[in-house]
Amino acid sequence: MADTTILVTRTQRRWFLATVVAAVGAGASLWALHLMTNVPRHPGFWFLVLLALAPVALVGSRWLVSDRMAASVLVHSAAVSGSALVVVAVYLVLVVGINGSPDGHEREVMLSSLFAATVAALLVPPVRGRIAEWVRSLLHEEKPSTGEVVSAFGAKMSRSVPMDELMLQLAESLRETVPGTRAEIWTGTADAMRRTTSVPTMPPAMLRVSGAEATTVARTRIGGPAWVSVWLPTLVPEEPHGDFRVVPVAHLGDLHGLVVVVRPPGTQEFEDADEAALVELAHQLGLALHNVQLDSALQASLEELAERNEELQASRLRIVAASDAARRGIERNLHDGAQQHLVALAVKIGLVANVAEDGDGEMVAQMLGDLRKDVQATIDEVRALAHGIYPPLLRDRGLGEALRTAANRAGLPCRVEVDLPGRYPETVETAAYFCSTEALQNAAKYAGEGAEVELTVRGADGRLVVEIADDGAGYDATEHAEGHGFTNMRDRLGALGGELVVHSAPGEGTRLVLTIPGEPLAAEVPA
Structure with a gap:
């Protein structure tokens, strides 16, 4: 036997509910209108006619496959029906309940005023929102979305704003997205990560993440309460809080920091768009912190290079001075040592020549012996001098x-x-x-x-x-x-x-x- 089950998609269910909600709202409004003005005469009939449109909408939704459109129609149907019910309920209580049902010309006035009140009720919310946004823009008190915060952060990064000031502005912007939000930015390495910026201001704190945990945290896209309680339990807020997110700030697999955003109880929870914006923000911040580290390393290298250059210049000056001093020492040693020995030898050789002319052989032999000792002393002097320059051995x-x-x-x-x-x-x-x-x-x-x-x-x-x-x-x-x-x-x-x-x-x-x-x-x- 063939399976005849009809599968109804979520989009079709939304179209069906939107039609039912609109029919219920319209039917209730027609019934209240009938009580006050006797128009229409048969509100139940028109309610059934409107309710009959629900199956038609269910069938027609097979060709209207946009889930977003169906959701939008359902939301607006509920809003319009609810506004209409509020208006007719107020008229029933304040007009009919106090003065009784209108008669004759009063019914026409009642019908016109009821229509005008319904139109006004439908126009008030969008107009009120537009006026409030316009006034906030004049007062510069508009609340940015998380996506706008990310865009503004990216623009400020290209303006050479100091990193400390940039992170403070970022935390303040995140706080403005939802009233009462607390934003924290932690920077450093996994071994020593410190709370650098927080709005509102919180006391300094340090966080250490072990090697294995640091790898897991760096690879995580974004963490909610359950994830944080497992991997970073010290970051779970102690005070009463609503929803919160912790976004690792990483670049090329290295953990450079964390972004913590905590919303107060009773406020809206994080949506997919908020989380995507926070992840993009963490990517940009990770790149910025990586560049700061590179700049710091480059600055340290330049300072070390400048110090080495100064040391090299000083060393060269000392070498030149030492070379000049050594040269002067060699000159002095030659003058006072070897040169004096050689001068003395020359004088003694002249004396030996004079004695030899006189024919005193014994004296010549004695003087030649002395000359041999003097020559040996001169040789020793020269050797000692050469030893100070470069030892032959x-x-x-x-x-x-x-x-x-x-x-x-x-x-x-x-x-x-x-x-x-x-x-x-x-x-x-x-x-x-x-x-x-x-x-x-x-x-x-x-x-x-x-x-x-x-x-x-x-x-x-x-x-x-x-x-x-x-x-x-x-x-x-x-x-x-x-x-x-x-x-x-x-x-x-x-x-x-x-x-x-x-x-x-x-x-x-x-x-x-x-x-x-x-x-x-x-x-x-x-x-």
């Missing part, structure tokens, strides 16, 4: 042998451990050598009697690491400014991208860690 035998030799000349007992895969570039070995000798001199000056020094050199991860540690007196690094020795070491290391770290405490000795970027040189293959 470092060039010929490498960093390990040069440091062991320097340790033997140190003022304190020094143990050297070298673990290097091979030779390093000359600039790297030079920096390591002279910084190490500077550190050994500092240890000899300040570590105290009986202290010992341990010097360790190793290569690790594309770096040359040198540690110089002594078990001497130590000092408080926070109370003592670094001397010229440390400044020279930092300048020399900084020129190669290296760094110096100092660890010291009173009674615990001092340890210096020198790190220099550099890769070991490839071993030469013998021919």
Whole structure:
């Protein structure tokens, strides 16, 4: 047996109800009109005729498939019918109930006044709304919709308004959408999110969201009371409240903040349009906060770069000054040391020549012996001077042998451990050598009697690491400014991208860690 069930859609039901409501309203109005004016004579008949239109509307609605139109017709039918019933009810109570049913010419006047009152009742609501909107616009007290708030926020973002002021204006605009609304804006990271702005003003607060929860919150479009009570229970309002929403502010999967909107009890609930507007608002705010973070990071980078530039300029000035001082020192050493020895040798050689002319062989032999000692002293002087410029042992035998030799000349007992895969570039070995000798001199000056020094050199991860540690007196690094020795070491290391770290405490000795970027040189293959 075939199924003969007729399915009625929601749109058809709305058309049917709209017709029934209109018929009921019209029928009640005709009945009241009949009581007051005896027109029409048979109101029941006309009521049945109007009610018969309901099935016709049900059938005709199969071709009128617009659900929005059906809903609009139903709303207006109920509004018009209700207004008409109110008018006739007032006339029945105030006119008929007090003065009795009109007769003769009074019925015509009654009919005209009833019609005029009905028309006036239907025109009052739209006219009243238009006038109220016009007056509010003159007073600048119109209440924006959530969508208008989003549009205004997007426009203000393009005007370079400070972020704090922008968020305050945003919270105030959200509050104006529904009287009594509370709006909050939280900013920060998931580990430390703070209530930045709130209208009305609320005390500062901080919220922490764990890693897994932060991922879920950042991916959420918008959250209602049930969602908030599960994922962000601390944001559930404690005071009596109506409906509320929490919108995560995220960008590229990172949580940057939250927008909280709480409406008071008895006011309208959030509609789909409100939620869509809040989500769009959160997207725009997330982009704005992301840009603020980028600006802050860029500003910090620029400040760091400016600081590095100043340090580089100061370092270059110190290097130039040190070079000039070193050159003057070499000139002084040559003048006062090697040059004086050579002048003395020249004088003595002249004396030997004079004595030789006199034929005193014994005296010549004695003077030649003295000259040999003077020549050896001159050689030692020149070697010492050359050692201060660049040690030949470092060039010929490498960093390990040069440091062991320097340790033997140190003022304190020094143990050297070298673990290097091979030779390093000359600039790297030079920096390591002279910084190490500077550190050994500092240890000899300040570590105290009986202290010992341990010097360790190793290569690790594309770096040359040198540690110089002594078990001497130590000092408080926070109370003592670094001397010229440390400044020279930092300048020399900084020129190669290296760094110096100092660890010291009173009674615990001092340890210096020198790190220099550099890769070991490839071993030469013998021919």
